[in-house]
Amino acid sequence: xxxxxxxxxxxxxxxQLQAAQGFFYVDGKANAQEIGKSKREVVFELLSGExxxxxxxxxxxxxxxxxxxxxxxxxxxATDIVLDFIAGKNRILIANPAxxxxxxxxxxxxxxIFLSNTFKYGDRIQAESRSHRMGQAVPVTIxxxxxxxxxxxxxxxxxxxxxxxxEVIKSELxxxxxxx
Numbered sequence: 269x270x271x272x273x274x275x276x277x278x279x280x281x282x283x284q285l286q287a288a289q290g291f292f293y294v295d296g297k298a299n300a301q302e303i304g305k306s307k308r309e310v311v312f313e314l315l316s317g318e319x320x321x322x323x324x325x326x327x328x329x330x331x332x333x334x335x336x337x338x339x340x341x342x343x344x345x346a347t348d349i350v351l352d353f354i355a356g357k358n359r360i361l362i363a364n365p366a367x368x369x370x371x372x373x374x375x376x377x378x379x380x381i382f383l384s385n386t387f388k389y390g391d392r393i394q395a396e397s398r399s400h401r402m403g404q405a406v407p408v409t410i411x412x413x414x415x416x417x418x419x420x421x422x423x424x425x426x427x428x429x430x431x432x433x434x435e436v437i438k439s440e441l442x443x444x445x446x447x448x
Contacts, residue, residue: 307413308336311381314411315344315360322378323353327365327395329384337362337383350374369395379409385423389430 311326326341328334338348347358350368354376361374365382369391377399385392399408414420 307383307415308333308340310413311337311383312340312344314381315341319379319381319409321359323356323359323376324379324381325353325361325363325368325374325377325395325399326381326383327363327369327385329364329366329386333383334362334364363395365391365395369398372398373401374398375401375404377408378406379411382410382412385412385420385427387423387426389427389434392427393431393434 315324315326326337326346328337334348338346341360341362344360345358346360346362347353348362349358350361350363350372352358353361354374356376361368361377363369366386366388375398380396380399382392382395396410412420412424414424
């Protein structure tokens with residue numbers, strides 16, 4: 269693995285987002301270094317506590333988090349195989365919103381946990397829409413894990429501004445605005 273110099277703002281933001289998740293890579297090493305209390309621990313507490321027994325999608329952006337979540341949440345019924353989740357074989361689906369957030373009907377979910385987000389409004393709204401489908405019989409709880417002193421709150425603020433802008437544009441164009 270090569271080390272990428274942090275010479276531009278985008279690279280710096282990506283590294284800050286990684287650190288916000290509780291890990292980072294040092295000197296290009298393949299092994300991630302854990303820092304602070306992991307947000308994954310909060311997910312585990314939710315899934316074994318107030319969300320126990322519910323069908324839940326856990327959205328994570330970084331490969332390291334997805335791999336760790338699979339290991340840590342497997343005993344609670346986690347999978348990364350969409351068809352197993354839809355068939356009810358597993359109660360927890362772990363997915364990346366950039367890939368699992370499009371063209372899937374995950375209406376079986378009663379809750380979604382966003383471990384991490386990107387600045388891409390399309391990924392976020394599509395991920396939320398996977399379980400908010402026509403014919404949805406039960407409300408879907410959406411939980412964002414926000415770590416104090418990180419970019420998490422900033423990312424959510426940017427996503428909210430983009431959502432507001434999208435609604436204004438739809439309204440101006442006369443496109444029906446879906447209210448949640």
